[in-house]
Amino acid sequence: xxxxxxxxxxxxxxxPDRIRAVADHVARTRRQGDDVVVVVSAMGxxxxxxxxxxxxxxxxxxxxxxxxxxxxxxxxSMALLCMALIDLEVPAVSFTGSQAGIVTDTTHGKAKILExxxxxxxxxxxxxxxxxxxxxxxxxxxxxxxxxxxxxSDTTAVALAAALGADACEIYTDxxxxxxxxxxxxxxxxxxxxxxxxxxxxxxxxxxxxxxxxSVEFARNHSVAVHVRSSFTWEPGTWVREEDESMEAAIxxxxxxxxxxxxxTITGVPDQVGIAARVFRALADEAVNVDMIVQNVSKSGIxxxxxxxxxxxxKKAGKVIETLIxxxxxxxxxxxxxxxxxxxxxxxxxxxxxxxxxxxxxxxREGVNIEMISTSSIRISCVVRADxxxxxxxxxxxxxxxxxxxxGMLA
Amino acid sequence: xxxxxxxxxxxxxxxPDRIRAVADHVARTRRQGDDVVVVVSAMGxxxxxxxxxxxxxxxxxxxxxxxxxxxxxxxxSMALLCMALIDLEVPAVSFTGSQAGIVTDTTHGKAKILExxxxxxxxxxxxxxxxxxxxxxxxxxxxxxxxxxxxxSDTTAVALAAALGADACEIYTDxxxxxxxxxxxxxxxxxxxxxxxxxxxxxxxxxxxxxxxxSVEFARNHSVAVHVRSSFTWEPGTWVREEDESMEAAIxxxxxxxxxxxxxTITGVPDQVGIAARVFRALADEAVNVDMIVQNVSKSGIxxxxxxxxxxxxKKAGKVIETLIxxxxxxxxxxxxxxxxxxxxxxxxxxxxxxxxxxxxxxxREGVNIEMISTSSIRISCVVRADxxxxxxxxxxxxxxxxxxxxGMLA
Numbered sequence: 065x066x067x068x069x070x071x072x073x074x075x076x077x078x079x080p081d082r083i084r085a086v087a088d089h090v091a092r093t094r095r096q097g098d099d100v101v102v103v104v105s106a107m108g109x110x111x112x113x114x115x116x117x118x119x120x121x122x123x124x125x126x127x128x129x130x131x132x133x134x135x136x137x138x139x140x141s142m143a144l145l146c147m148a149l150i151d152l153e154v155p156a157v158s159f160t161g162s163q164a165g166i167v168t169d170t171t172h173g174k175a176k177i178l179e180x181x182x183x184x185x186x187x188x189x190x191x192x193x194x195x196x197x198x199x200x201x202x203x204x205x206x207x208x209x210x211x212x213x214x215x216x217s218d219t220t221a222v223a224l225a226a227a228l229g230a231d232a233c234e235i236y237t238d239x240x241x242x243x244x245x246x247x248x249x250x251x252x253x254x255x256x257x258x259x260x261x262x263x264x265x266x267x268x269x270x271x272x273x274x275x276x277x278x279s280v281e282f283a284r285n286h287s288v289a290v291h292v293r294s295s296f297t298w299e300p301g302t303w304v305r306e307e308d309e310s311m312e313a314a315i316x317x318x319x320x321x322x323x324x325x326x327x328x329t330i331t332g333v334p335d336q337v338g339i340a341a342r343v344f345r346a347l348a349d350e351a352v353n354v355d356m357i358v359q360n361v362s363k364s365g366i367x368x369x370x371x372x373x374x375x376x377x378x379k380k381a382g383k384v385i386e387t388l389i390x391x392x393x394x395x396x397x398x399x400x401x402x403x404x405x406x407x408x409x410x411x412x413x414x415x416x417x418x419x420x421x422x423x424x425x426x427x428x429r430e431g432v433n434i435e436m437i438s439t440s441s442i443r444i445s446c447v448v449r450a451d452x453x454x455x456x457x458x459x460x461x462x463x464x465x466x467x468x469x470x471x472g473m474l475a
Numbered sequence: 476x477x478x479x480x481x482x483x484x485x486x487x488x489x490x491p492d493r494i495r496a497v498a499d500h501v502a503r504t505r506r507q508g509d510d511v512v513v514v515v516s517a518m519g520x521x522x523x524x525x526x527x528x529x530x531x532x533x534x535x536x537x538x539x540x541x542x543x544x545x546x547x548x549x550x551x552s553m554a555l556l557c558m559a560l561i562d563l564e565v566p567a568v569s570f571t572g573s574q575a576g577i578v579t580d581t582t583h584g585k586a587k588i589l590e591x592x593x594x595x596x597x598x599x600x601x602x603x604x605x606x607x608x609x610x611x612x613x614x615x616x617x618x619x620x621x622x623x624x625x626x627x628s629d630t631t632a633v634a635l636a637a638a639l640g641a642d643a644c645e646i647y648t649d650x651x652x653x654x655x656x657x658x659x660x661x662x663x664x665x666x667x668x669x670x671x672x673x674x675x676x677x678x679x680x681x682x683x684x685x686x687x688x689x690s691v692e693f694a695r696n697h698s699v700a701v702h703v704r705s706s707f708t709w710e711p712g713t714w715v716r717e718e719d720e721s722m723e724a725a726i727x728x729x730x731x732x733x734x735x736x737x738x739x740t741i742t743g744v745p746d747q748v749g750i751a752a753r754v755f756r757a758l759a760d761e762a763v764n765v766d767m768i769v770q771n772v773s774k775s776g777i778x779x780x781x782x783x784x785x786x787x788x789x790k791k792a793g794k795v796i797e798t799l800i801x802x803x804x805x806x807x808x809x810x811x812x813x814x815x816x817x818x819x820x821x822x823x824x825x826x827x828x829x830x831x832x833x834x835x836x837x838x839x840r841e842g843v844n845i846e847m848i849s850t851s852s853i854r855i856s857c858v859v860r861a862d863x864x865x866x867x868x869x870x871x872x873x874x875x876x877x878x879x880x881x882x883g884m885l886a
Contacts, residue, residue, distance in 0.1 A: 126557065150540070151535075
């Protein structure tokens with residue numbers, strides 16, 4: 065008898081029909097003899113609807129109250145799922161984040177989990193129940209209701225799997241797993257049976273939307289085996305776990321892309337010590353998430369600094385830079401909304417030189433200009449024009465043989 | 476500086492516009508220097524919508540999960556109200572029933588408040604906040620979320636007023652106070668400036684829908700002065716409090732009516748000791764709320780037993796009686812959905828004989844047949860045909876001079 069955590073996202077519980085389909089699946093798992101802890105998100109568009117209501121009563125809703133508001137969403141979906149399970153004669157009890165012992169810090173809107181005190185859950189499991197827990201939410205050390213931010217329900221699931229010592233953490237979603245590229249862009253993209261935590265982290269960080277970055281970090285840090293799969297087809301999906309021998313054959317696991325970022329370039333900056341520090345400290349103080357940073361080679365003591373950031377942060381960053389320009393002695397700055405990033409991810413890259421060169425050659429052959437480059441041990445990212453990015457993804461996917469069985473060997 | 480509890484029902488917070496209007500009023504109260512604790516119901520039709528969802532996933536939703544589901548409603552309205560207050564620069568914090576320390580028994584769906592541990596509220600008030608509390612909900616001694624049943628938010632407000640020693644408990648609703656009769660039936664019905672707890676109890680028990688019975692009982696038991704008033708006109712309404720000299724002038728305070736009950740008659744019952752006990756014990760065991768009971772005078776050792784009950788309980792009661800008929804040696808039973816009750820309420824009735832006689836004369840003059848009668852020290856109720864009840868109410872209202880200034884002196 066195993067203990068399984070099953071997490072269902074908003075599209076998986078979007079309406080009563082979907083909730084009953086999820087209940088059927090959970091009941092099946094339970095009847096096979098496994099203990100089941102279910103983590104649910106809010107139904108479909110509930111969260112968006114609540115955010116819309118908040119905007120109608122306040123120009124800048126208070127964080128504490130926004131968390132109180134949004135946590136109503138999972139409360140509804142988890143209660144409905146329990147009712148559906150009980151209707152199938154499967155005993156089930158729901159727990160809020162607070163009742164489940166998800167203790168967080170006091171940062172409303174994106175709280176961090178500090179501790180999981182899961183004794184109520186273990187008691188309920190021991191009594192023969194399926195346990196249904198509200199994802200995305202917790203209770204702070206100040207006893208206020210908090211939310212975990214984007215992808216928070218995935219993090220709840222992984223944290224519970226770690227705390228309870230679960231045998232697997234199944235993340236059910238509206239796609240059938242992790243692919244070698246976005247199947248909407250690359251029709252012959254292939255589902256990966258296995259990816260390592262490190263690969264998944266780099267995929268999540270570069271536009272692969274299947275799992276949220278924080279949940280993968282949590283899974284890696286606590287060695288939780290995660291199984292990403294579909295709640296529509298129920299077929300086996302992709303396992304995310306420790307790198308092992310079976311993975312070594314693949315040099316490249318996938319091509320990701322991201323069109324949600326913009327680029328800012330500060331021009332004519334004096335090439336002096338401490339300039340970059342001042343720029344990025346000022347941005348960090350305003351909670352702007354800077355991603356790639358490139359400083360060009362200095363010509364006659366003057367340089368340009370470019371960085372990418374989420375488009376949503378562009379306005380905030382613009383204000384920060386504007387006030388800095390004079391102090392820095394820079395000549396000005398440009399904002400560029402027309403960029404995208406294409407990335408190659410693969411654990412085998414570490415031991416196979418030449419991947420970067422091949423990537424640049426493929427892009428050149430396609431006439432795709434590279435504006436910025438950044439690399440890690442298992443990833444190479446290039447910033448290109450947004451309208452070139454799909455062509456770039458397809459070309460790289462073909463060039464590295466990701467569609468067929470060669471599993472990312474250099475083509 | 477006073478402490479005021481203000482309760483707003485579903486229609487008062489039905490949409491963002493209404494929530495902002497309520498925030499304006501609360502802010503005004505706060506700026507006059509009073510401390511304010513606000514109790515809110517769920518927005519408009521939210522509860523109905525949640526009940527509909529539950530019916531779509533389960534044929535008989537589990538009580539614990541139904542409470543978890545329904546409590547999402549107040550969570551939404553209270554968070555939105557706090558945001559609106561903060562937008563008006565009035566510091567405000569929301570608390571769930573659990574956070575507010577509303578401790579109940581474990582009866583899901585209609586839990587009873589056992590204790591109020593309001594230390595988080597007093598701390599938040601001391602820190603200068605308006606405190607907004609979710610009505611209708613609490614946490615059980617088993618740490619599960621509970622709801623207080625029909626009229627639960629009124630009970631929450633009164634319980635908090637008692638626990639905090641508030642100077643007043645204002646119940647805002649969609650009517651402007653307590654009337655001498657339902658203004659939809661009696662156009663010249665008059666708003667009462669004051670009613671005693673006892674009168675209000677009898678009004679609530681006989682169809683006056685302004686305040687829920689339980690909240691009035693709680694107010695009486697804890698001597699909480701309640702002010703029923705409109706959140707649409709904001710004008711002063713009706714005070715419900717201890718009987719005093721100023722009330723003594725009125726013999727009759729109001730005429731109420733109720734069309735939500737049905738009548739069951741068990742026919743041909745042997746007139747033996749213990750028969751009634753068996754019938755009503757069996758009904759009580761099935762949680763059927765029996766109201767009026769009449770046993771006719773025995774003719775040749777055979778009698779009929781009639782009782783009224785909520786129409787919603789009729790099906791349940793029918794099943795109970797059906798299984799009893801044989802055991803009792805009765806000949807059968809009838810169900811009657813076509814009845815209504817009309818009641819006269821007045822504290823002065825105790826010291827003025829003849830009120831009942833006048834009531835029966837008025838009904839006779841109107842050609843309204845009386846099917847059942849029950850009385851208490853300050854109330855007389857008659858069961859009549861449902862299609863006669865509005866005529867009966869109007870005639871009684873006229874006959875007892877309730878529309879003019881004579882305040883229920885015998886006309």
